[in-house]
Amino acid sequence: MxxxxxxxxxxxxxxxxxxxxxxxxxxxxxxxxxxxxxxxxxxPTHIISALKEALNDPKIHRYPPYNGYLELRLAISSWYKNRFGVSLEPNSEILPLVGSKDGIFHIVPSIINPGDVVLVPDPGYPVYFSATILGHGVPRIVPLLPENNFLPNLSEIDTKGVKAMFINYPNNPTGAACDIEFLEKLVLWAKENDIIILFDMAYSEVYFEEAPPSILQIPGAIDFCLEFHSLSKTFNMTGWRIGFCVGNKDIIKALLEYKTNVDSGIFGAVQYAAISALTGSQxxxxxxxxxxxxxxxxxxxxxxxxxxxxxxxxxxxxxxxxxxxxxxxxxxxxxxxxxxxxxxxxxxxxxxxxxxxxxxxxxxxxxxxxxxxxxxxxxxx
Ligand SMILES: Cc1ncc(COP(=O)(O)O)c(C=O)c1O
Missing domain, CATH: 3.90.1150.10 (Aspartate Aminotransferase, domain 1)
Structure with missing residues (x-):
């Protein structure tokens, strides 16, 4: 059956x-x-050692805070500042995640009402589409074509009823990257059309040319953007399930409230391992x-x-x-x-x-x- x-x-x-x-x-x-x-x-071995050491602390085996340890949020904030030159407020603009997939999936029911349109890149990471469907949103496909270097053609997008847009660079599956000029245009366009940008940077450190920019480098982007990061690909930690998102505090607040009903945080020892990854040698x-x-x-x-x-x-x-x-x-x-x-x-x-x-x-x-x-x-x- x-x-x-x-x-x-x-x-x-x-x-x-x-x-x-x-x-x-x-x-x-x-x-x-x-x-x-x-x-x-x-x-890397120093990350594994940090996990093992954390296991000896009895406190670590209890429920962790829903928004992660402050120490982890501070580590994320300093890693982010070093990498992108952007300062973040650790209590309101950073949220650790059970892998970035956790945030990508749960952001939809956190901010979308039934019938709201979500722009989904095609080809794209399948979770954008499934999260939208299961979150009662309406996916609208945005083609990524080779003739546009796999970037969306913003002027061709029908923005009627659109609440949010998933977008991902460095891109899975095309291997495309975007530059800061594209992000400037995207932010301007999203502001004009009142669209929340959900920018997925799970592959931020896997690049062969220039280091990919963050959307939060664009002035004003923090007013309506959320950016997803992952330790999975950066530190070979796919099985550990740890990532984070950064960006607008009201969007983060909504996601945290939703997730508080879903999971009970990230295992503390994994959080200490993540601190070691982010603050240790790169x-x-x-x-x-x-x-x-x-x-x-x-x-x-x-x-x-x-x-x-x-x-x-x-x-x-x-x-x-x-x-x-x-x-x-x-x-x-x-x-x-x-x-x-x-x-x-x-x-x-x-x-x-x-x-x-x-x-x-x-x-x-x-x-x-x-x-x-x-x-x-x-x-x-
Ligand atoms: C584009 C993209 N975003 C997010 C993820 C999720 O990664 P994780 O949940 O391991 O952080 C993946 C995984 O393959 C991905 O390809």
Missing amino acids: DRRSEKLKSLPEYPFAKIDRLKEGVEKREVIDLGIGDPDLPT ICIEEMRAIYKKRMDVLVRGLSKAGFNVQKPKASFYIWMKIEGKSSDFSEHLLQETGVVCTPGVSFGKYGEEFVRFSVTNSDEKIDEAVNRIIKWKSSL
Whole structure:
């Protein structure tokens, strides 16, 4: 019996659940997974030590505060100031999250009334769409097209009934980045149209060119913007579930009030580990970038050699590659012929249909092996 609500039934299958099913049909040892963006690199040891040490404090095992320890909010504030040059008020403009997905999902029911329109980028991180549907909002698709460098064309957006807009740079899945000039235009446009900007910077530290800017660098943006950050990709902590959001105090207040009804905060030891990550040496981030850059070069070169039209991304650990035909057919075919998993672009929305996404979150050896298999397969056709 299908016990799901009508809203839940209306959602497309979460993309990675589908890929897992496909993988089941292929010999386990054969599979090289370049599908999901889950860092293979280890969490830096000083962060793990901070967690272990915190575990010895009996207080840490009790309910944590809903808005996180003040010490963590202070650590976020100083990290943010160093990285973006923006000062934040730790009690009202910062909220730690159970991973940024927590905030991205729960912001919708916190600020949206039934029928309010939410702008959702396509292709985009699937949670923007599902959060909007499950939060009783109405998603309106904003296409991200290659001819616009995967940035939205603001002048073409129908703003009628729009309350908020999700937007994400560095971008998953396209690997695009935006510059400060684009953010200036976005802030001006959002102010004119009275739209709350929900800016997702989960990949803020995974970049290969200039360091990506924050939307809060734009004067006045804090009046109506909320920005999401994650320790998942920056410090290889996807399983730890820790992130934060920063921005307008009234929006943060609404999110905190909503979340107080949902969860009971982030485990204290994880918060102390996050403090260690944010206040400790940041060299681990540079090392991570160097590793991804090297892998990216190998994979881009390999895919080009195999005959694909592929560009190096500006940021993120994803390659967004144009293909011919349907993306799920391509992914299925690639998996069957080579054992290499890539994500069909359609999983990120209909504008992703003619693309597939490769992630470099697998070892150098596996990426070399994937490249060899793909070249061999293509040359045999
Ligand atoms: C664009 C984007 N935003 C947010 C997230 C959520 O990350 P987390 O909840 O681990 O912080 C992801 C995860 O893949 C993502 O791709």
